[in-house]
Amino acid sequence: MTDIQDRFCPKCGKPSKNNGLCNHCLVENTPWVTCDNRVTHIHCPSCGATKTVNTWTDTSRERADMAPDIARSAAHFHKDVKKADIAVDIRDISINRSRATLSITGVLYGEPVEKTCTVEIVWQREQCDRCNRITGSYYEGLVQVRADDRDLSPYEMQTSAAIATQIEDTLQASGERLSFISDMNETRDGLDITLGSQHIGVMIVQAITAQLGGRYTTHPKLIGEKNGRQLFRITYLVRLPHYQRHDVVAIDRIYAEVEQVDSHRVRIFDLHIGKSRTVNADTIKRLIGNARNAEPALVTYLSHDSIGVLDPVSCASVELRVPPWLSVKAGEYVRVLRDADRLVLVR
Template sequence: MNFITCPKCGTECDKLFDSICRDCFFESFRLIELPLVLHVRICSSCGAYFHRSRWEDAGNLEEVVLKAVENTLFIHSEAGDVELYLEPKEITPYIYRVKAEVDAVVKDEPVHAEAETEVRVQRTACDMCSRESGGYFEAIIQVRAAGRFPTEEEKRRCTLIAREAMNSMKKKGDRLAFISDYQEQKEGVDLYMGSMNASRQVCRMIISELGGSFSESPTLVGMKDGKNLYRITFAMRLPEFRPGDVIKFRGRIIQIRSSGKKVHGISLEDGSRFISTPEELKGAEKIANIGDAVLTVLVSIEGNAILVLDPETYETVAIKKPMFFNAEAGSEIPVLKTEYGIFALAHSEVPQEK
């Protein structure tokens, strides 16, 4: 075998690595490089990690520390078949020691290298949390109802829909998806929203569940980088009629069963089903609510009519027998007295005694 003399140290070897022997080559070869100290910024509120001039959603603190080491660790470009192992050790809640071990192949030779760094954690507030705590908003959702005030349950449900939607959108990466303020008004609720686009989605979700409509009204608030900045007011209008309301519409007396994009109900006169939309019901007259029902005595049943006692005058009155009626004479049944007459309710309705 022919041996080659290393020009650097004079050792005889069977091959050269960049014109020198193996020992001389790897003596100066740096497989990995890692700073002695690293600094990471973590949002103390949401846990976001500041990386490459922007805030990013991250996992737990240890994952952020390891990610910071991986992003900073330099591995020589000639290394192949690289295997990296990181061992973190918490010194204090603000300081970690991380040991990095790398196995690789360089010029067909197996190489192992180790390095250690100290990661110092700085807790601060990210730009989005600073905006949220500072009351920043791009839009206002004004929850109102057509021809009435929203109920407490409607206000609670609309707010819950908005909060759940914001949490979902924030998990998907919309860091402006937050509610910076909540103000309850006599006529409804005002929600101050961090994201204009998220607000539009919230309005659509509320309409999908509760019905109604919304309109948008922009207001110029300033300029940034030569562009106009606007805030949008989303005027929500919940349907005028709610489940349980009894209305007079085109000569018919209708009990509303459900209200959303479509309004479903039942005729109290003949038991027929009723389907409409909130827009079509504009101009309908609310005459009562199912909660106004009272119990009265069923005197007798005569064909398609029944005789009941008027709940106020106690006179015997003949009214139309509702569908699926199965009460017996002498029992008490729920009825609704209106200016358009007395109506017997379905047997499954639960009356409220007055």
Template sequence: MSIQENFCPKCGGKTENEGLCNKCLRSSVEWLVCEPRVQCVFCPTCGSIRKGSIWTDVPYERMKLAEELAFEAVAVHNDVQDLELGITMTEPTPNRTLCTVYIRGTLFGEPVYKTCEVLIVWRKEQCDRCSRLSGGYYESIIQVRATGRRPDLYERQRVDKIAHEVEDSTQESGERLSFITRIDDIRDGVDIVVSSHNIGDTIARQIVTEMGGKITRHPKLVGEREGKKLYRITLLLRLPQFRKGDVITHKDRYYEVRGTDSGLLRVFDLREGISNVLHDDSGYRLIGNVREAETADVTYIDQDMAGILDPVSYEIREVKAHAWLRLTDHEKVRILRDPEGGELILVG
């Protein structure tokens, strides 16, 4: 048996390859390319980072980001195996981070090792969202009003919370240019000024879903951008005359309002203990809201009558013990007072 030996045509040394030996192959390949300078643009207000023309809201820790940018600046040949990377960093100035990257591996069976330096340049630039926010940019205004009255404190606070919940959800879904520019609490209600039509529509729909009411749209042409007409839209949102939890009286009966639907009141009959539907008209008198109910003690039950200890006068007041309440001696019950006559109304 004869063994044919191969020789490298470049150095003349023996090789197992058909052609150049591993050492000459390695020396002929530029196995490492390193960008000496990388610029990172970030917003000093919110911390978002610009990649190309796109801003991202990915939170970062500066040194961790510098490490990622330095590694991204290093391009290693595909034939390098057993790759190991290391890094050290120094900050010569507040806007510069100097990274020394250590690269070790195996190329064509031969160990390779190099170091390279990457300078990270940090550049501040206000992002598109913060620029719009600081300039008071807006595309929609949601005017929250109430029919025949002014929104109360609870409604104003709830509207504010709904608006911010929608904003958080919208931001998380990636619509970074949809935000609340400001919220104005005024005498007649609440004005929510927002940066996009989409977030304005979403907030208005969410308020109506939870609190009832009607929405009317009033667009106004304000200009053009890239050949498209630009509109600012005022969304007039009218909350119902009665709120959820309001107790009203009609034809000697008391009802708790549970909601409104297309000109109808969904109510709970406080005498019969059943749900009902009434037409939303002006024939009702407001007693109060169950959120404002007082707590009183039941002192005794006598068939269909109950003795209630008035928490203000400390007198025993007899009221109808409606079956749906299932009252027992010495328990607590919530009451409202009818301002006309002072009758105690049991609400649960």
């Protein structure tokens, strides 16, 4: 056992608990904190995103809110410092400069330590990767939504646009900054959506075809090279099926409502017998309308297999056969489409 009193500090000569310098002299010899003279903060003047090393990140924080954290990042502590604390006072000098005073305290080898340093914050502006692409009209993907041998319906137009916007929101929130929509246009042919990345293009066409049916094809085009990598611009062409869900069509001598469309097969609900079945698309004779656009018609009477309804346009009373799927009372409304001068009951 060594007697503690036998050990002395070689610098000040006072008793030391260590095998060498006492704690007091150890602290004086240790650079326990260093401060950078300046820190540069890069932000995008258009969207406010901030750049760290080479990565842009979206932020909603204001300059006054970020400044203390940026100033604190200038201080670097020795690993043995405990209870480190930094109080920050910020003075804005100009639009591009702030001066921060850091009052730094801590405990090193049991001794309290403190220091003050001044850090200049440089607020640097730089257009971010995303704004750069948007202003430069740069794009990687183009989604074209078209319908097979007909115009896009307003419902398909709206649904496709809503799907695209929702996917953009999700990808932006997850940090995929370049997955943005730079342009969306309703054209004579359909809907065109211009995109910043290919990933968002694939997500959008998959979601549109999942919801509205149809298929998509991919058409890449080489547009150049960057850092030895070939750059492609991809057009995703969505072809919505000729028949849409809820279309009411004539097949043979009956009417049917379209429930689902694959490439050439159509599942229909037979409005005559009230059952679903699958048919070839080419057995469909013609389109009557879409059940979404059906008109309400008042039921005036009900007998065991027929009902009387008032034609909503002519107000004439029309007698119709009651299909097995319909359950209605006199005084209620049914939904009808028009096939020339006939009324067609729909669900």
